[in-house]
Structure formats: C-alpha cells, structure tokens
Amino acid sequence: MSGSPTEAVELSSGVVKRSTLLADGRDLIYFDDPGTSLSPERKPDERPLDPRPETATMRQDVLTGEWVSIAASRQNRAFLPPAEFDPLAPASATNPSEIPDVYDVAVFENRSPSFGPLLPPEAPNAPHDLADLASIGLGRTRTSVGRCEVVCFSPETFGSFASLSETRARTVVEAWADRTAALSALPGIQQVFPFENRGEAIGVTLHHPHGQIYAYPYVTPRTARLLTSIEQYGPTLFADVLDSERNGPRVVLAGEHFTAFVPFAARWPVEIHLLPHRHVADFAGLTTEERDELAVLYRRLLRGVDALYDDPTPYIAAWHQAPVGTGRDTVRLMLQITSPRRAATKLKYLAGSEAAMGAWIGDLVPETSAALIREAIDRA
Structure with a gap:
C-alpha cells in the first residue's frame, strides 16, 4: 500500500x-x-x-x-x-x-x-x-x-x-x-x-x-544536430534568431518575456516556435514573472491553434530544453508546436521524401501561415 x-x-x-x-x-x-x-x-x-x-x-x-x-x-x-x-x-x-x-x-x-x-x-x-x-x-x-x-x-x-x-x-x-x-x-x-x-x-x-x-x-538526435549548428554558427544563434523574427511578418504573439513566431523554414502546415527574450536553458531557470506570463501566452497560443478550424486541431507541443551536461550557455528553452493539419479535412502525411530521406516539402508559405494563425488568435 x-x-x-x-x-x-x-x-x-x-x-x-x-x-x-x-x-x-x-x-x-x-x-x-x-x-x-x-x-x-x-x-x-x-x-x-x-x-x-x-x-x-x-x-x-x-x-x-x-x-x-x-x-x-x-x-x-x-x-x-x-x-x-x-x-x-x-x-x-x-x-x-x-x-x-x-x-x-x-x-x-x-x-x-x-x-x-x-x-x-x-x-x-x-x-x-x-x-x-x-x-x-x-x-x-x-x-x-x-x-x-x-x-x-x-x-x-x-x-x-x-x-x-x-x-x-x-x-x-x-x-x-x-x-x-x-x-x-x-x-x-x-x-x-x-x-x-x-x-x-x-x-x-x-x-x-x-x-x-x-x-x-x-542527448536526443534533434538536439545533437542543434549543437552542431551552434558550433558552426556561433553561441549567439538563438539570440540572433529571436532578433531577426521579433519585428518581422511571422510573429503571431508577443509579451514582455516571450515571442511566438512561425519559423523561416517551417516544415509543417502549422508550426509555431516560442522563445524567451533572455537566455534560459530550461523551465527550472525561468523567473516567477516569466512563468506567470508563459501560463497566459501559451494558453492563448493553443486557443488560437484550435480556432484555425471549426473543431480542435491535433498537435504536438514540444518543449526543447538544453541537455543536462552540455550546451547550457547556448541552447535556449524553446517551444515548438507542430500540426499535420493542412486544411479543415486534410492532413499532411510523411511520405517518401520526408519519412525516408528527411527532405521536407512545405505545404504553406510560412508568412501565409503566420497571418492565418494571428487571425485565429484574435478570434479565440
């Protein structure tokens, strides 16, 4: 017992x-x-x-x-x-x-x-x-x-x-x-x-x-590949990505501590990334104020995803965090929301190119997707 x-x-x-x-x-x-x-x-x-x-x-x-x-x-x-x-x-x-x-x-x-x-x-x-x-x-x-x-x-x-x-x-x-x-x-x-x-x-x-x-x-394969990219680009990768997105056409929601955007090279019909404005390696490193805002923004973001169509949207909400023993100063906490839903009654299936070779073909222009998600967030 x-x-x-x-x-x-x-x-x-x-x-x-x-x-x-x-x-x-x-x-x-x-x-x-x-x-x-x-x-x-x-x-x-x-x-x-x-x-x-x-x-x-x-x-x-x-x-x-x-x-x-x-x-x-x-x-x-x-x-x-x-x-x-x-x-x-x-x-x-x-x-x-x-x-x-x-x-x-x-x-x-x-x-x-x-x-x-x-x-x-x-x-x-x-x-x-x-x-x-x-x-x-x-x-x-x-x-x-x-x-x-x-x-x-x-x-x-x-x-x-x-x-x-x-x-x-x-x-x-x-x-x-x-x-x-x-x-x-x-x-x-x-x-x-x-x-x-x-x-x-x-x-x-x-x-x-x-x-x-x-x-x-x-360390998961996706994060291992990220560490390689940081090694090649430099330690400011996440800060530079955020700076390039914050005033651009792909931002869908922003607060004092976090910004959500459709990435430049989105793979999925619905794909949203969310980053904290300062470097923080994982959830444990967030301040009380950041946690307070995250609870509000994340819920609002998901309600917008659900408002894209007349019924709830299937998704994976993945919280990428820095590994325990490496990359703590360069890998930033990041949410990645992805959905295979490409229309009200259609799903994207991973066929030969994506599933077998990892060579992706996007169904929507990321800027168009961002506009649709912004409108859905406003409706929600």
Missing part, C-alpha cells in the same frame, strides 16, 4: 507540492493550485498491482549512431478507453485509476515506461557516459535507463492545456519547472523533455488532458 503524502512544499506563486507513492512504488506528486479547496490529506493507493516491468534495452542503429529503446511492455498500455474507465481521472469505486484521490495537477511515473525505472548504478549495462554512447559498432546495446512521467493537467476527462483556467495553467508550468530540476538531477540523465500530444490524428491513446516528461539517458 502506498504511503500518505509528505509534508507540503510551497513552490513559486503559491503552488503546493505533495509527494507520495503508488502501490507498486512509483512516485506520485500532487501540485495543488494556490488557494486550492482540496484537503491536504490524500487517499492511499490500495490496488493490488503487478511488479513493475523490467527496464527496456536500447539498441544502436549503426548507420546513424542513434539509439532505439525496445520497450515491449508499452504494448499493454490503455487505448482510448471510455470516460468511465479513464486511468488518469481520480479513482472511484468503479474506476481504480492511477491517481487514488482528487487533485488539481498530478504527476506520476508511467506504468509502461520507454526509459527506466532502473537508473545507474543499479542498472546492468547502463551507458557509461556520452562518449560511450557516441561510439559506433555492430550489435551494441545499453539498458534504457531514465524516467517517464505523466503530467495530468486536470481531473477532467476531456480537454487540453488550452481548456485550463489561467490559475491551473500556472500550476502546470510550475510542475514542469519542478520536475525538470528533479529529473535533471537523477544519475544517468542527459536531457529532459516535457511535451503534450493532442488528438487521435497524432496517435493519442487517452483523451484526458495530460502531457508527458521523458528523461533520456542520451
């Missing part, structure tokens, strides 16, 4: 953090809204759960040097269950869900993780370091050490970040910052990635408003 939540820890802007364990030993963390009406006491998890799955194994693709985690236990995860059996809703007598009591925002370790639960030094054949992972050879394997967490934005069964209140959105931002710091401190973690998948067209398996956080044992 799980234990009771630990003593409350007050975070930025009055958000309160309470930590406990699920029945199989996984971490569960409640993040209470400032001034919440919830009781500080939370019910324990009394489910009879099977032991956690073994940590998966990574295999190296010798053609690219990239690592692939083979996580067969994920085959058993829930797939679009009816609302009355929502595994992310507060538990009831007929729905023994993953969260045993009511909550505002809740974060817990994924029951079917792609990485973890073992970490160095307990994990056998764990990666030694980045140099070890960079070596190329046939048949190379390493344990998929790391952590995968689920971030429940709300106890409601349907919705997304855009449907949250401003107060609740701020609590989620605080949870992202707290978990980024905690996961970055775990042994063997090289990069932390918060994200939200929204819509069945993206492959979402639960309608509940939620996101995820992956803590990887390597």
Whole structure:
C-alpha cells in the first residue's frame, strides 16, 4: 500500500507540492493550485498491482549512431478507453485509476515506461557516459535507463492545456519547472523533455488532458544536430534568431518575456516556435514573472491553434530544453508546436521524401501561415 503524502512544499506563486507513492512504488506528486479547496490529506493507493516491468534495452542503429529503446511492455498500455474507465481521472469505486484521490495537477511515473525505472548504478549495462554512447559498432546495446512521467493537467476527462483556467495553467508550468530540476538531477540523465500530444490524428491513446516528461539517458538526435549548428554558427544563434523574427511578418504573439513566431523554414502546415527574450536553458531557470506570463501566452497560443478550424486541431507541443551536461550557455528553452493539419479535412502525411530521406516539402508559405494563425488568435 502506498504511503500518505509528505509534508507540503510551497513552490513559486503559491503552488503546493505533495509527494507520495503508488502501490507498486512509483512516485506520485500532487501540485495543488494556490488557494486550492482540496484537503491536504490524500487517499492511499490500495490496488493490488503487478511488479513493475523490467527496464527496456536500447539498441544502436549503426548507420546513424542513434539509439532505439525496445520497450515491449508499452504494448499493454490503455487505448482510448471510455470516460468511465479513464486511468488518469481520480479513482472511484468503479474506476481504480492511477491517481487514488482528487487533485488539481498530478504527476506520476508511467506504468509502461520507454526509459527506466532502473537508473545507474543499479542498472546492468547502463551507458557509461556520452562518449560511450557516441561510439559506433555492430550489435551494441545499453539498458534504457531514465524516467517517464505523466503530467495530468486536470481531473477532467476531456480537454487540453488550452481548456485550463489561467490559475491551473500556472500550476502546470510550475510542475514542469519542478520536475525538470528533479529529473535533471537523477544519475544517468542527459536531457529532459516535457511535451503534450493532442488528438487521435497524432496517435493519442487517452483523451484526458495530460502531457508527458521523458528523461533520456542520451542527448536526443534533434538536439545533437542543434549543437552542431551552434558550433558552426556561433553561441549567439538563438539570440540572433529571436532578433531577426521579433519585428518581422511571422510573429503571431508577443509579451514582455516571450515571442511566438512561425519559423523561416517551417516544415509543417502549422508550426509555431516560442522563445524567451533572455537566455534560459530550461523551465527550472525561468523567473516567477516569466512563468506567470508563459501560463497566459501559451494558453492563448493553443486557443488560437484550435480556432484555425471549426473543431480542435491535433498537435504536438514540444518543449526543447538544453541537455543536462552540455550546451547550457547556448541552447535556449524553446517551444515548438507542430500540426499535420493542412486544411479543415486534410492532413499532411510523411511520405517518401520526408519519412525516408528527411527532405521536407512545405505545404504553406510560412508568412501565409503566420497571418492565418494571428487571425485565429484574435478570434479565440
């Protein structure tokens, strides 16, 4: 049986953090809204759960040097269950869900993780370091050490970040910052990635408003390529990108601390990047004022994306952060929202050129896309 939540820890802007364990030993963390009406006491998890799955194994693709985690236990995860059996809703007598009591925002370790639960030094054949992972050879394997967490934005069964209140959105931002710091401190973690998948067209398996956080044992391929670009261009890459965009035709939304824009070489029909105005490596480095504004701007941005058409837009909202041990002074926190929706009833599918060769062909002129998104934000 799980234990009771630990003593409350007050975070930025009055958000309160309470930590406990699920029945199989996984971490569960409640993040209470400032001034919440919830009781500080939370019910324990009394489910009879099977032991956690073994940590998966990574295999190296010798053609690219990239690592692939083979996580067969994920085959058993829930797939679009009816609302009355929502595994992310507060538990009831007929729905023994993953969260045993009511909550505002809740974060817990994924029951079917792609990485973890073992970490160095307990994990056998764990990666030694980045140099070890960079070596190329046939048949190379390493344990998929790391952590995968689920971030429940709300106890409601349907919705997304855009449907949250401003107060609740701020609590989620605080949870992202707290978990980024905690996961970055775990042994063997090289990069932390918060994200939200929204819509069945993206492959979402639960309608509940939620996101995820992956803590990887390597620097991801996209970030590795970014580090190469910074090495070639210079350490001011992000500052120069922001300066070139802030007064241009592709800006869609701006505040005191952040600017959102369609990138110069957008790949997707809907693609928006958001950057902080000062250099900050990850969520944990944001000031209270920046977190306050981000909760407002990000929610407004997503509501604009939803207003593009008559029904909600499928998207991936990806929070790119600097790796834990490299590029901290040059890689800036960046949101990238992408959607394959190229018209009201049409999706962009990755066919031969994009999927096989990584050679993209854009469907919309980025300046045209920016104008459409600005108009949608105004309508929203």
